[in-house]
Amino acid sequence: MMKIILKDIPDLHKIDVYETNGGYEALRKALKEMKPEDVTEEVKKSNLKGRGGACFPTGLKWTFMPKGNEKPKYLCCNGDESEPGSFKDREIFERNPHQFIEGTLLACYAMGCKTAYVYIRGEYYKWINLLQTAIDDAYKKGYIGKNILGSDFSTNIYIHRGAGAYICGEESALMNSIEGKRGYPRVKPPFPAANGLWGNPTTINNVETLSNVPEIVKNGGEWFSKIGEPKHPGTLLFGVSGQVNKPGVYELETGIPLMTIINDYCGGVLDGKEIRMIIPGGTSMPPLTREEALTIKMDNESLKAIGSSIGTGGVIVMNEDADIPKVLERIAHFYYHESCGQCTPCREGTGWLLRILKRINKGQGKMSDLDLLIDISENIEGNTICALGDAAAWPVKWTIRKFRKDFEAKIPIEEFDLPVRNKVHSLR
Amino acid sequence: MFDEKELKKIEEIKSRYPESNAALLPVLWMIQEKHGWISEDSMKYVGDLLDISYEHILGVVTFYTMFNQKPVGKYHLQICTNVSCMLRGGYELFKYTSEKLGINNKETSDGDMFTIEEVECLGSCATAPMMQVNNKEYYENLTNEKIDELIKKLHEDSQSYTKAH
Ligand SMILES: Cc1cc2nc3c(=O)[nH]c(=O)nc-3n(C[C@H](O)[C@H](O)[C@H](O)COP(=O)(O)O)c2cc1C
Ligand code: SF4
Numbered sequence: 008m009m010k011i012i013l014k015d016i017p018d019l020h021k022i023d024v025y026e027t028n029g030g031y032e033a034l035r036k037a038l039k040e041m042k043p044e045d046v047t048e049e050v051k052k053s054n055l056k057g058r059g060g061a062c063f064p065t066g067l068k069w070t071f072m073p074k075g076n077e078k079p080k081y082l083c084c085n086g087d088e089s090e091p092g093s094f095k096d097r098e099i100f101e102r103n104p105h106q107f108i109e110g111t112l113l114a115c116y117a118m119g120c121k122t123a124y125v126y127i128r129g130e131y132y133k134w135i136n137l138l139q140t141a142i143d144d145a146y147k148k149g150y151i152g153k154n155i156l157g158s159d160f161s162t163n164i165y166i167h168r169g170a171g172a173y174i175c176g177e178e179s180a181l182m183n184s185i186e187g188k189r190g191y192p193r194v195k196p197p198f199p200a201a202n203g204l205w206g207n208p209t210t211i212n213n214v215e216t217l218s219n220v221p222e223i224v225k226n227g228g229e230w231f232s233k234i235g236e237p238k239h240p241g242t243l244l245f246g247v248s249g250q251v252n253k254p255g256v257y258e259l260e261t262g263i264p265l266m267t268i269i270n271d272y273c274g275g276v277l278d279g280k281e282i283r284m285i286i287p288g289g290t291s292m293p294p295l296t297r298e299e300a301l302t303i304k305m306d307n308e309s310l311k312a313i314g315s316s317i318g319t320g321g322v323i324v325m326n327e328d329a330d331i332p333k334v335l336e337r338i339a340h341f342y343y344h345e346s347c348g349q350c351t352p353c354r355e356g357t358g359w360l361l362r363i364l365k366r367i368n369k370g371q372g373k374m375s376d377l378d379l380l381i382d383i384s385e386n387i388e389g390n391t392i393c394a395l396g397d398a399a400a401w402p403v404k405w406t407i408r409k410f411r412k413d414f415e416a417k418i419p420i421e422e423f424d425l426p427v428r429n430k431v432h433s434l435r
Numbered sequence: 436m437f438d439e440k441e442l443k444k445i446e447e448i449k450s451r452y453p454e455s456n457a458a459l460l461p462v463l464w465m466i467q468e469k470h471g472w473i474s475e476d477s478m479k480y481v482g483d484l485l486d487i488s489y490e491h492i493l494g495v496v497t498f499y500t501m502f503n504q505k506p507v508g509k510y511h512l513q514i515c516t517n518v519s520c521m522l523r524g525g526y527e528l529f530k531y532t533s534e535k536l537g538i539n540n541k542e543t544s545d546g547d548m549f550t551i552e553e554v555e556c557l558g559s560c561a562t563a564p565m566m567q568v569n570n571k572e573y574y575e576n577l578t579n580e581k582i583d584e585l586i587k588k589l590h591e592d593s594q595s596y597t598k599a600h
């Protein structure tokens with residue numbers, strides 16, 4: 008398997024090791040031989056899609072930035088990484104921070120940004136320090152700062168530490184958080200490329216997305232576009248957790264069968280049991296049943312075809328022991344806790360979802376609660392300022408649709424509708 | 436509240452942003468690292484320092500869960516119970532620790548030694564169950580035995596600290 012980011016090179020996090028392994032050559036090449044728009048062109052050709060969850064084409068996003076220099080332009084690197092089941096960006100900060108820094112510099116060069124802020128979740132204290140060390144080293148060697156490598160290109164990179172709010176991973180909330188405000192998402196349009204940080208043109212990219220850019224510039228966009236599944240090319244840092252024998256972050260080409268990841272890389276399902284449910288890309292993504300999991304390939308096109316999505320590539324595996332309604336209640340609790348409260352459907356709806364799921368798990372639910380949950384989800388979906396509403400609604404709606412029996416089993420018999428109750432009686 | 440050196444650091448932080456009120460989060464972090472929590476007086480002080488209203492700062496402090504609005508114990512144990520940790524015994528670990536220390540969620544033990552808190556995913560799902568201490572160190576792949584050892588060690592650290600000072 009090809010590795011683009013988490014290469015098997017000891018001590019790659021050190022700047023001299025990174026340099027002796029071709030590090031900062033892409034930056035040199037770009038500054039010497041390429042115009043900024045050539046860099047964007049290569050990224051477009053590569054067909055790189057955003058790794059932050061929405062899979063938006065990166066090169067295309069960069070072309071939304073205005074060309075001139077009337078206003079300062081900004082890049083925000085999104086390392087908020089707070090979607091449950093996601094823990095890949097931290098691996099980049101630890102194992103290959105300079106490739107991320109180089110990617111950030113190339114993005115700044117391509118779009119004409121003089122400042123990049125790296126937004127990292129406040130809990131990542133250790134990884135903030137690791138990245139800061141790498142940034143300091145890169146400043147010392149003239150890769151960041153004024154007149155980088157003797158050119159007329161100058162850029163500063165600063166880390167901005169979050170303080171515990173999942174919503175700050177949403178790009179417009181992230182910008183408010185950098186500005187020193189509550190992390191409230193902004194109404195769009197206007198989009199960040201027109202009106203972002205302090206009203207200036209801004210682009211937001213995920214840390215893993217940017218970390219791919221140096222290899223794209225070095226080897227060409229066409230090279231990258233042929234790796235893995237052509238419609239969603241490259242590698243992904245799959246973060247596998249839950250009930251597998253060897254959980255961890257595995258960098259693998261897109262399009263790899265999910266079962267290959269679980270059996271060949273993660274040592275199989277815990278205790279040799281059967282798969283019950285798999286969340287393919289962080290808790291907001293619709294879950295997969297065992298049957299779906301057995302044949303699915305891990306790229307966004309394949310997952311979209313069965314109504315889910317690759318999200319952040321955070322795979323959570325559950326075996327037969329998992330209590331699905333309890334898992335869903337825990338997920339609902341998360342979104343309830345993290346809703347910023349600006350929109351009524353999300354603020355109130357997430358609370359309703361949680362309370363109904365709680366009573367079902369306590370054995371106090373009604374059969375009609377299941378349809379009510381789906382109904383509430385569908386009323387949140389699409390009716391909010393940001394996508395947290397959808398993220399809260401999807402898992403509820405799809406887990407109940409796909410695992411309805413697990414929920415029915417928790418409903419006391421007297422709460423069954425009459426015909427159903429008779430049927431169950433005759434079955435028992 | 437801040438000494439000369441810290442005030443200089445704040446000037447450097449301000450220079451990173453075109454508008455100085457963007458320095459609010461980093462400065463609040465400095466307050467919390469120094470005092471363990473963010474009091475009303477601290478907020479007013481920061482307001483004067485950065486020329487931001489107290490109301491705005493209060494709004495910010497109450498928005499972000501990592502900012503402590505009241506004092507916490509010397510060791511703030513934050514145990515993750517989100518899905519991946521839950522599947523690997525996060526709740527059992529929380530219960531064990533809570534019973535061992537005799538405190539419930541968000542409570543502080545006698546002598547202000549320990550505060551425990553159930554928290555959302557900390558981005559360490561492959562090494563579940565896990566916890567973070569004082570918003571810094573991660574302790575991963577935890578078991579009841581490891582909790583026993585850690586609490587014993589923290590007790591000892593604290594005693595030797597008191598002796599030395
Ligand atoms: C509630 C919410 C949380 C998000 N959290 C993150 C995050 O932690 N990291 C991230 O890169 N993107 C996150 N996103 C997506 C960002 O808004 C944005 O699409 C992404 O950072 C763009 O980068 P990309 O194009 O490189 O993927 C989140 C979105 C929402 C709605
Ligand atoms: S959808 Fe939820 S999180 Fe997003 S802006 Fe509305 S209330 Fe806030």
Ligand code: FES
Nearest residue numbers: 515520556557559
């Ligand atoms: S679920 Fe506990 S660290 Fe992610």
